[in-house]
């Protein structure tokens with residue numbers, strides 16, 4: 001290790017034989033999540049039947065000669081997988097099958113996320129950052145955090161960045177500008193059809209000039225806003241329809257974008273979405289994991305205050321909050337636990 005490098009960290013990828021993990025492992029080891037000075041050991045964790053696929057991924061990672069990657073551990077033993085980890089990307093779980101209802105998925109995945117929470121509590125570092133991807137991710141994040149009480153609540157999140165990136169991509173491709181020239185897109189709520197992608201205060205740079213999107217589009221803004229929201233909400237299903245699989249590379253890229261901002265911080269005046277334990281901001285129910293606009297400084301996120309909420313946003317935020325409360329109650333009932 002050179003003197004300029006950070007201290008070695010251990011990064012867990014659960015569901016490591018899956019398709020998101022296949023993209024994520026290489027991006028993370030390449031430095032896209034933690035920067036180019038952060039050496040790491042990757043812990044690849046999945047079910048015993050999937051050891052072959054994890055071994056294949058391990059070989060490919062080694063064959064990529066990645067300077068930051070110091071070791072790759074392949075395991076189906078949670079004690080090994082969760083030991084001393086600083087970061088957990090939790091993607092291991094059942095996938096929604098055709099015809100399966102959202103609540104059946106909760107029933108299937110909540111026990112897995114209870115166990116993963118217990119493993120975090122027992123074996124992970126107390127400053128571990130945890131990102132839950134398996135669906136329904138907001139509620140699985142809640143279950144996981146509940147069972148790892150010694151890790152701060154603010155260290156748990158999901159992958160809301162994927163919805164944000166989809167919205168930014170939509171704006172950029174429609175206006176034929178670089179995605180880097182779109183800022184302050186907001187995502188509110190649950191990672192479900194009830195989410196509220198809100199471009200009311202987004203800004204864009206076109207021909208080297210910065211504009212509020214609403215000013216740039218003028219009379220077209222209202223229609224654009226509705227079409228953007230519909231496109232983002234339907235994008236996951238559209239991708240499944242096209243590839244026969246859910247988002248892979250874009251989900252992995254979004255995980256890296258989010259982790260990079262979480263660690264390095266957001267530039268002054270720039271907000272990004274993060275799914276965090278609600279403190280009741282914007283009239284949301286407390287303690288559900290809800291996506292808010294945040295700013296991040298020195299590794300700490302803060303919900304951005306004072307954004308004006310119009311009537312339409314109010315009803316959508318309320319609807320998503322109610323849905324998350326129902327999901328949370330369904331999950332705790334499924335596990336036979338008391339509801340806080």
Ligand SMILES: NC(=O)c1ccc[n+]([C@@H]2O[C@H](COP(=O)([O-])OP(=O)(O)OC[C@H]3O[C@@H](n4cnc5c(N)ncnc54)[C@H](O)[C@@H]3O)[C@@H](O)[C@H]2O)c1
Pocket residue numbers: 014015016017018019020021045046047050091092093094095096112133134135137159162191246247248251
């Ligand atoms: N929230 C988002 O934005 C978003 C986007 C894409 C995918 N997803 C979700 O992320 C998850 C991963 O997606 P994918 O496409 O890689 O799925 P995948 O089906 O390809 O991989 C999931 C992996 O999890 C493993 N697994 C199942 N139970 C496990 C357990 N108890 N412990 C450890 N591993 C276990 C499976 O063996 C499989 O290898 C899925 O639940 C998917 O629905 C979420």
